[in-house]
Amino acid sequence: MSASPPQAAPTRLRRTGALTPQGLDEAMIRRVVDHFYARAREDDLIGPVFRNAVPDDRWQAHLDTIADFWSSMLLGSGRYKGRPMPKHFALTEIGDAHFKRWLALFRMTVNDICPPDIAALFIERSERVGNSFRLNIRLHRGDDLVHLEPLEREELPPRVEPGENF
Numbered sequence: 001m002s003a004s005p006p007q008a009a010p011t012r013l014r015r016t017g018a019l020t021p022q023g024l025d026e027a028m029i030r031r032v033v034d035h036f037y038a039r040a041r042e043d044d045l046i047g048p049v050f051r052n053a054v055p056d057d058r059w060q061a062h063l064d065t066i067a068d069f070w071s072s073m074l075l076g077s078g079r080y081k082g083r084p085m086p087k088h089f090a091l092t093e094i095g096d097a098h099f100k101r102w103l104a105l106f107r108m109t110v111n112d113i114c115p116p117d118i119a120a121l122f123i124e125r126s127e128r129v130g131n132s133f134r135l136n137i138r139l140h141r142g143d144d145l146v147h148l149e150p151l152e153r154e155e156l157p158p159r160v161e162p163g164e165n166f
């Protein structure tokens with residue numbers, strides 16, 4: 001049995017049937033998204049991917065989409081209507097190193113912003129989604145999945161303090 005995250009008083013049901021920890025709301029999701037992408041955009045490895053794919057004038061809309069994605073995932077709001085895989089298939093330069101960095105920066109961000117039970121929930125979901133995106137991308141590219149090792153956690157990179165977009 002896997003260890004459960006620290007317990008907080010639950011509030012309402014998510015679509016998964018699990019209970020949403022108290023304090024997790026749209027405002028917290030928005031803070032996580034804004035902080036994470038400000039950091040991601042300045043990162044030496046994944047920053048260039050974002051800067052190439054999402055021009056400045058689409059950046060705000062991108063953040064709104066991502067906030068909808070997490071709101072659907074964690075609060076069951078149903079606001080995200082997109083199809084993320086084709087967007088990621090188009091990013092031909094991304095590989096395991098990008099996923100590991102993405103996940104490490106995400107962990108750093110939620111640990112900075114959220115209480116421990118909520119951070120644990122974000123991390124668990126990000127790793128599940130990240131691994132499934134990675135497998136889908138590899139399948140799409142025709143890679144051999146039989147001998148694929150699971151993604152390992154990257155040590156947190158040196159802290160990147162977000163700049164003017166923070």
Ligand code: HEM
Binds near residue numbers: 083087098130133
């Ligand atoms: C690991 C977990 C990841 C999650 C949960 C995630 C989630 C998402 C979502 C929900 C979208 C929006 C798709 C839409 O517009 O409907 C998106 C777009 C995007 N993601 Fe990811 N992503 C992940 C990993 C990555 C990685 C590793 C990269 C590259 C370093 C990346 C780069 C992008 C870019 C550039 C877009 C915008 C594509 C476009 O609008 O043209 N993502 N992601």
